[in-house]
Amino acid sequence: MDSEPRFCENPRCTVGTWMVKQCFDDGEVWWVSDRRGHNSWKIAATAPVCPFCDTPLVTAIEIEEGIEESIEPEEGPLFEFVHGLE
Numbered sequence: 001m002d003s004e005p006r007f008c009e010n011p012r013c014t015v016g017t018w019m020v021k022q023c024f025d026d027g028e029v030w031w032v033s034d035r036r037g038h039n040s041w042k043i044a045a046t047a048p049v050c051p052f053c054d055t056p057l058v059t060a061i062e063i064e065e066g067i068e069e070s071i072e073p074e075e076g077p078l079f080e081f082v083h084g085l086e
Helices: 060-065 076-083
Strands: 002-009 015-022 029-036 040-044
Touching: 040 060
Parallel strands: none
Antiparallel strands: 002 015, 015 029, 029 040
16 A cells, blocks of 8 residues: 555644555554655554644545535635636
8 A cells, every 4th residue: 555645634733744554564553754754653543643743634535525615605806806717
């Protein structure tokens, strides 16, 4: 299994994006590294967590599921400009 990006949703976390990979020998051990791969941690957990703040790391899909579609029309000068380009 290749590493995949996960995200820390804690606004105080300074890293934000992590690369995670589940260890083959045990389903509850994860390799978590910073996005550049300079620092890595081996974490025992059922799901990957942030090594700095212990917040569960989520996928981009999980983040998008938390964003609700606005039912209010977008208004303001920037939106009027963009809609005028259509």
